[in-house]
Amino acid sequence: MKVSEFLNNTQSPFVLGAFFSRYVIEKGFIQTISQYKSTKFLDDSIYKSSLPLYLDALNYQSSDRIWEYKSKTSFQIVLENDLDLNNDRFYKLLLRKIMLSPFFIGEILDDDKKEFIRGFFEIRGSVDTSRPYLSQDYFYNSELELKRLRLLIDNFNIPEEAFNINFRELQSQFVSGENRRNTQFRINLFWYIKNIGLINEYKAKIIKEVYGINYKRNIDEIFYFECEEPSFTKAMINERLGFYLNTIYGKNLSNYEIDKIRKDLEFEEEKNDKFKRDVNIVKFMRIYAPDICAGCNDIYNIKDRSFLTRQNRYYTEIHHCISVGKDKELDVLKNLVKLCPTCHRALGKGSSSAEYQKELIKRILNSNQQNLEFAKIIFASDDINILVEKIQENLK
Numbered sequence: 001m002k003v004s005e006f007l008n009n010t011q012s013p014f015v016l017g018a019f020f021s022r023y024v025i026e027k028g029f030i031q032t033i034s035q036y037k038s039t040k041f042l043d044d045s046i047y048k049s050s051l052p053l054y055l056d057a058l059n060y061q062s063s064d065r066i067w068e069y070k071s072k073t074s075f076q077i078v079l080e081n082d083l084d085l086n087n088d089r090f091y092k093l094l095l096r097k098i099m100l101s102p103f104f105i106g107e108i109l110d111d112d113k114k115e116f117i118r119g120f121f122e123i124r125g126s127v128d129t130s131r132p133y134l135s136q137d138y139f140y141n142s143e144l145e146l147k148r149l150r151l152l153i154d155n156f157n158i159p160e161e162a163f164n165i166n167f168r169e170l171q172s173q174f175v176s177g178e179n180r181r182n183t184q185f186r187i188n189l190f191w192y193i194k195n196i197g198l199i200n201e202y203k204a205k206i207i208k209e210v211y212g213i214n215y216k217r218n219i220d221e222i223f224y225f226e227c228e229e230p231s232f233t234k235a236m237i238n239e240r241l242g243f244y245l246n247t248i249y250g251k252n253l254s255n256y257e258i259d260k261i262r263k264d265l266e267f268e269e270e271k272n273d274k275f276k277r278d279v280n281i282v283k284f285m286r287i288y289a290p291d292i293c294a295g296c297n298d299i300y301n302i303k304d305r306s307f308l309t310r311q312n313r314y315y316t317e318i319h320h321c322i323s324v325g326k327d328k329e330l331d332v333l334k335n336l337v338k339l340c341p342t343c344h345r346a347l348g349k350g351s352s353s354a355e356y357q358k359e360l361i362k363r364i365l366n367s368n369q370q371n372l373e374f375a376k377i378i379f380a381s382d383d384i385n386i387l388v389e390k391i392q393e394n395l396k
């Protein structure tokens, strides 16, 4: 087919999704390619026999026999570039064609939109067997192309939380320079196989084998899974995309700067190196510090503010005088103090009025020499009012 015909005639959402996902322009042709690899989880003969079935599935979804073998294990649609389009120009014309398609303006995730999404994701997406994602390498040669992700997120009625993106510049292997992988664009596997389904039974078999979920073929030759709708926690993709475009893309940042950005973003893969609070110093305080509340000791007797435990001691709670957050430096004995439950509760961020919190903090510093000395060092000031101010501002 010629590019001019492709652009002028109606194309199935599946084919549009496939080209939107990735195309390559070379030697007078524009092509999109689909391929998938065999897995160690299934016998190799299953892979080999799946290949011709997959070619049929591609053509069936495209409502036209336009896919052909590129090699024994890859498939392609080839357009003759009769308009001599370059990368940006083809992208713009394709984008216009998609935006003018009737399915594009629909308010719900209907069958046409699902077809488009299958073209976008499945022709290049692979099943992640360690975490539940369908993931693909994401390529972009210009900022324009990077924005196609936003188009997908904003217009296809997929829950934003189902997306996940890991930009190559932010991967740990990139920073260390050991392995510069491509940017990964991922979608929640459980959401996908329940709502979009798969056209390739080989991938369905991998999921059945690895995740133990059964599937059924529906009348449109789609393999759907009966799994639970996943529960999502964070919608971050738009923020990440915006952040990436503004802060990282094309900025020639040093590894040090990128590493710092990664830390600020608290990348999910890095969460395990978050420090754990030292339980030993808390135990030590519990046992050896006297059972009085540094916050209200000079006003109330502890027996009026607490209760006797089975160990025959008054119940108290251990509090970090300067809130710790992510700063391991502050998790030390000198920063700990015993409080009654009431005072402790009052010092939660926003739990009581700022004035009351400052009063409490001042009494703690006055009755606990260790906390005062430590706060002087941390905030580099001998002025108790400044220390009180800073501690109150930093409550977490």
Ligand SMILES: [Zn+2]
Binding pocket: 293, 294, 295, 296, 297, 305, 339, 340, 341, 342, 343, 344
């Ligand atoms: Zn108290």
